[in-house]
Amino acid sequence: MAARACLVIVILLSPFAAAAAPCGGADLGTVTIKAVKDARTLLLTDGRTLRLAALEVPAGEALKSLEGRPLALKAAGETPDRYGRLVAFAAQTDGGQSVQESLISEGAARVSARIGPKPCAEALLTIERQARAAHKGLWADPTFAPLAAEDYRRFRVEKGRFVLVEGKVQSVRESGATIYVNFGRHFTRDFSVTILRRLRGAFTAAGVEPAALQGHHIRVRGYLEF
Numbered sequence: 001m002a003a004r005a006c007l008v009i010v011i012l013l014s015p016f017a018a019a020a021a022p023c024g025g026a027d028l029g030t031v032t033i034k035a036v037k038d039a040r041t042l043l044l045t046d047g048r049t050l051r052l053a054a055l056e057v058p059a060g061e062a063l064k065s066l067e068g069r070p071l072a073l074k075a076a077g078e079t080p081d082r083y084g085r086l087v088a089f090a091a092q093t094d095g096g097q098s099v100q101e102s103l104i105s106e107g108a109a110r111v112s113a114r115i116g117p118k119p120c121a122e123a124l125l126t127i128e129r130q131a132r133a134a135h136k137g138l139w140a141d142p143t144f145a146p147l148a149a150e151d152y153r154r155f156r157v158e159k160g161r162f163v164l165v166e167g168k169v170q171s172v173r174e175s176g177a178t179i180y181v182n183f184g185r186h187f188t189r190d191f192s193v194t195i196l197r198r199l200r201g202a203f204t205a206a207g208v209e210p211a212a213l214q215g216h217h218i219r220v221r222g223y224l225e226f
Contacts, residue, residue, distance in 0.1 A: 107137020
């Protein structure tokens with residue numbers, strides 16, 4: 001059985017100092033939430049749609065409390081996206097944590113594979129790690145625990161889903177337009193992570209050189225494919 005996880009970000013298993021998340025770019029102004037569309041998408045009173053950046057949310061119930069409330073937005077990457085949605089980090093206008101920080105700290109959401117600049121990623125992943133250590137929210141359910149790179153039985157169950165996987169990198173190989181980060185010695189059977197070569201610069205800029213991962217224990221996140 002071959003297992004591959006689509007990878008956008010790799011995080012070495014080392015502690016980061018807790019800090020307010022320095023996330024978001026240009027100020028997009030203040031909006032009011034009309035309704036929750038799905039687990040991370042909100043309908044606005046002005047007719048637009050807001051996609052909350054940097055989140056993987058198992059269920060949308062945690063967002064219900066935002067209905068009718070004003071939120072201040074900061075852009076996350078290119079926005080609107082190809083579907084016409086605003087993609088942003090959001091905060092309540094009375095200050096405090098961002099919506100993303102609050103959901104992650106409560107264990108109501110996981111940090112996605114697409115986050116943004118390294119300082120933002122480090123801050124949000126620190127909050128997630130603290131929530132996981134405290135078994136808050138979804139982290140009280142062993143279903144959401146990081147998978148071992150050798151746990152092929154769970155891979156079959158989690159196929160197509162967003163997962164966290166931990167293990168030791170045995171080798172890093174390049175073939176064509178793809179970099180393979182291999183967690184086993186049998187490349188066609190064991191768990192591997194794929195990175196498009198054109199994204200190597202983004203990894204290097206974030207201080208992660210794919211070839212240097214060999215021999216390290218790391219945690220990766222993304223959608224699991226066979």
